[in-house]
Amino acid sequence: MAVPVARRNLFQSRARLIISVGGIALAALLVLVLDGVFAGSEKDVTVFMDNTPFDLVVSQRGVRNLHMTTSFFPEQALRSIEQVSGVERVDPILFTTTFLIAGDLPTQRGLAYLIGYEPGRLGGPWAWAGRPVELGPDEIVIDIRAAEDFGVSVGDEITAAGRDLRIAGLAEGTTSIVNSISFVTFEGFQRAQGVSGTVSFALVLLRRDENPAAVADRIQAAVDGVTVQTRADFAESERRIVSDMSIDIMRLMNIIAFLIGLSVTGLTVYVATLAKVREYGLMKAIGARNSRLFRLVIGQAAMSLGLGLSLAVAVALVLQVALGAAAARIPMVVEPESIARIIAGATVIGLLGAVIPVARVAGLKPADVFRR
Amino acid sequence: MDSDSATTHRVNESREPIIVADGVTKIFGEGETKVEALRGVDLAVMPGEVVLVMGPSGSGKTTLLSILGALLKPSSGRISIAGIDVTTLSERRLPNLRVRELGFVFQDFNLLSALTAVENVQVVMDFAGVAHAESRQRAERLLGDLGLSGRLSFLPEKLSGGEKQRVAIARALANDPAVLLCDEPTANLDSKIGHDVVAHLRRIADEREKAVVIVSHDERIKSHSDRVLWLEDGQFKEMRTMAVDPVCGMAVERETAPARLELDGETYYFCSRGCMREYQEGIAAR
Numbered sequence: 235m236a237v238p239v240a241r242r243n244l245f246q247s248r249a250r251l252i253i254s255v256g257g258i259a260l261a262a263l264l265v266l267v268l269d270g271v272f273a274g275s276e277k278d279v280t281v282f283m284d285n286t287p288f289d290l291v292v293s294q295r296g297v298r299n300l301h302m303t304t305s306f307f308p309e310q311a312l313r314s315i316e317q318v319s320g321v322e323r324v325d326p327i328l329f330t331t332t333f334l335i336a337g338d339l340p341t342q343r344g345l346a347y348l349i350g351y352e353p354g355r356l357g358g359p360w361a362w363a364g365r366p367v368e369l370g371p372d373e374i375v376i377d378i379r380a381a382e383d384f385g386v387s388v389g390d391e392i393t394a395a396g397r398d399l400r401i402a403g404l405a406e407g408t409t410s411i412v413n414s415i416s417f418v419t420f421e422g423f424q425r426a427q428g429v430s431g432t433v434s435f436a437l438v439l440l441r442r443d444e445n446p447a448a449v450a451d452r453i454q455a456a457v458d459g460v461t462v463q464t465r466a467d468f469a470e471s472e473r474r475i476v477s478d479m480s481i482d483i484m485r486l487m488n489i490i491a492f493l494i495g496l497s498v499t500g501l502t503v504y505v506a507t508l509a510k511v512r513e514y515g516l517m518k519a520i521g522a523r524n525s526r527l528f529r530l531v532i533g534q535a536a537m538s539l540g541l542g543l544s545l546a547v548a549v550a551l552v553l554q555v556a557l558g559a560a561a562a563r564i565p566m567v568v569e570p571e572s573i574a575r576i577i578a579g580a581t582v583i584g585l586l587g588a589v590i591p592v593a594r595v596a597g598l599k600p601a602d603v604f605r606r
Numbered sequence: 607m608d609s610d611s612a613t614t615h616r617v618n619e620s621r622e623p624i625i626v627a628d629g630v631t632k633i634f635g636e637g638e639t640k641v642e643a644l645r646g647v648d649l650a651v652m653p654g655e656v657v658l659v660m661g662p663s664g665s666g667k668t669t670l671l672s673i674l675g676a677l678l679k680p681s682s683g684r685i686s687i688a689g690i691d692v693t694t695l696s697e698r699r700l701p702n703l704r705v706r707e708l709g710f711v712f713q714d715f716n717l718l719s720a721l722t723a724v725e726n727v728q729v730v731m732d733f734a735g736v737a738h739a740e741s742r743q744r745a746e747r748l749l750g751d752l753g754l755s756g757r758l759s760f761l762p763e764k765l766s767g768g769e770k771q772r773v774a775i776a777r778a779l780a781n782d783p784a785v786l787l788c789d790e791p792t793a794n795l796d797s798k799i800g801h802d803v804v805a806h807l808r809r810i811a812d813e814r815e816k817a818v819v820i821v822s823h824d825e826r827i828k829s830h831s832d833r834v835l836w837l838e839d840g841q842f843k844e845m846r847t848m849a850v851d852p853v854c855g856m857a858v859e860r861e862t863a864p865a866r867l868e869l870d871g872e873t874y875y876f877c878s879r880g881c882m883r884e885y886q887e888g889i890a891a892r
């Protein structure tokens with residue numbers, strides 16, 4: 235074991251240690267948090283698809299998602315879909331986008347998906363804040379966060395789709411950056427909107443071992459005027475439409491944050507290396523080989539990167555839990571790809587930041603150590 | 607060490623010189639900014655010999671030392687260290703020469719600030735591939751020899767100037783090189799401490815048969831040296847003709863000194879009338 239010069243350099247001064255490890259950690263944390271919020275928001279956009287266990291969805295022809303669409307097709311089509319081989323069950327829902335109005339204050343109104351479902355079948359709330367309830371036709375389930383924002387709770391009245399409905403229960407986890415989701419019965423929806431004989435979407439469950447794509451093709455062939463998608467495609471369309479509209483800006487912010495994060499990391503390591511460059515020159519003069527100098531700075535950079543990045547990941551995971559907790563309403567999901575991306579980027583840039591100043595020393599004649 | 611030690615240290619004449627410089631010139635830059643830092647310098651230093659190189663600022667002393675230390679290539683001429691022709695050695699083989707045959711001592715110590723005293727000495731043994739346990743033992747012994755047993759795990763910032771320079775000397779000796787090259791080793795030390803450091807260098811030359819080249823303005827090192835060389839304008843000149851201005855420390859030629867002063871049978875030479883006046887005022891004030 236040789237004298238651990240890299241470790242000594244790194245831990246020599248607490249201030250410098252904090253600056254180099256902290257700088258890297260902060261830069262990486264910035265990226266992880268923004269990535270995480272981005273991923274969290276993106277996930278939230280598809281909560282309905284992610285939590286309702288249908289295999290295929292049938293919609294009015296050309297409609298591929300929920301956001302800013304209306305979809306209606308005749309109820310009779312449900313019979314035809316049921317008869318397609320491979321189909322186990324078909325559950326219809328009605329869908330519209332509406333305003334929930336709980337009072338006169340601006341904070342007491344909000345955009346929401348309104349879904350009408352047949353109680354006991356697919357399409358209803360999947361997680362309840364409190365006790366699950368059987369909905370009556372004049373009742374509604376809204377998201378608990380919306381309820382808190384509006385200052386209403388179970389038993390209160392709220393206007394949805396132009397009708398006053400009694401809040402029968404509260405759903406959990408149906409809020410995204412764009413809206414929340416509220417639920418009424420199929421019948422309640424029909425009354426509120428004055429529709430009958432049509433459905434918005436048919437949620438299809440398949441028999442065991444059926445190939446979703448093959449059944450989708452069969453439904454498509456058997457039923458006119460509809461579009462059939464798998465659940466994953468439905469979610470993907472939803473994600474894409476929302477991201478085209480709003481998440482693009484976040485994605486741009488993320489890219490900028492990533493670049494800033496990498497620059498800060500590179501500069502941090504560069505400055506830490508530069509602070510010692512005279513000593514590296516001296517080491518060369520008294521007999522260190524260039525390879526030894528490179529190993530030294532790479533070792534030191536690797537240590538500060540390791541510490542800084544670990545710290546960032548740890549803090550990001552803590553934040554994910556803390557922000558996910560009820561009070562803070564910031565969806566954040568730290569994804570492994572996001573961690574991998576920042577580790578890879580920071581490592582490459584950090585090592586460049588270490589090697590570049592030393593490459594200069596290595597190329598130099600070491601006579602300068604006698605100069606002051 | 608007494609003042610006539612120069613005559614008491616006999617150098618083994620039958621040996622081969624360990625340092626040989628042959629017609630060394632060094633030119634920096636070209637055209638308008640061309641500087642001839644060295645013009646045909648010859649030098650041979652025997653094992654166990656302490657050679658002091660003095661001379662005015664800018665005369666090429668550091669340049670000479672850098673070339674002797676294989677830190678700088680001469681423009682022409684030849685350098686050999688311990689029988690190895692340094693001038694033709696490839697860049698790849700220089701680290702090995704520096705680490706094994708040369709030890710450097712600098713004016714501002716140049717210790718690695720994050721390493722303890724003993725690690726500063728060990729690290730050059732690492733460069734030479736010495737195993738850790740052995741390097742530790744050797745470093746402790748070297749530091750012990752220089753009276754630093756109680757300072758092994760001190761960081762440089764916790765050491766006094768004299769202690770730092772002794773650590774630097776231990777480091778220079780770590781791989782038992784044939785040659786020690788010292789640039790102004792006492793310039794940052796007060797006179798008592800500086801004297802100690804030079805005494806250590808003298809002892810090392812005697813006991814370990816090292817060739818020691820010291821560049822310095824420090825008059826007191828003369829008494830510890832076997833030879834004093836005067837470098838001026840990149841050439842060695844006769845020492846006799848030179849004197850040191852007692853005020854500013856500059857070297858002045860006796861014959862052409864701009865000012866001189868006879869006082870109590872002694873002659874003082876000055877670089878300027880200003881310095882002479884300052885000297886006279888100083889005496890008057892006493």
Ligand SMILES: Nc1ncnc2c1ncn2[C@@H]1O[C@H](COP(=O)(O)OP(=O)(O)OP(=O)(O)O)[C@@H](O)[C@H]1O
Nearest residue numbers: 634635641642643662663664665666667668669670
């Ligand atoms: N790298 C360099 N490039 C250009 N000129 C240089 C370089 N190094 C030294 N010189 C010039 O060579 C001359 C000799 O310099 P050197 O440093 O050897 O003098 P010195 O005797 O050590 O002076 P001092 O006593 O002030 O340390 C000076 O004129 C200096 O300006």
Ligand SMILES: [Mg+2]
Nearest residue numbers: 667668669789
């Ligand atoms: Mg000099």
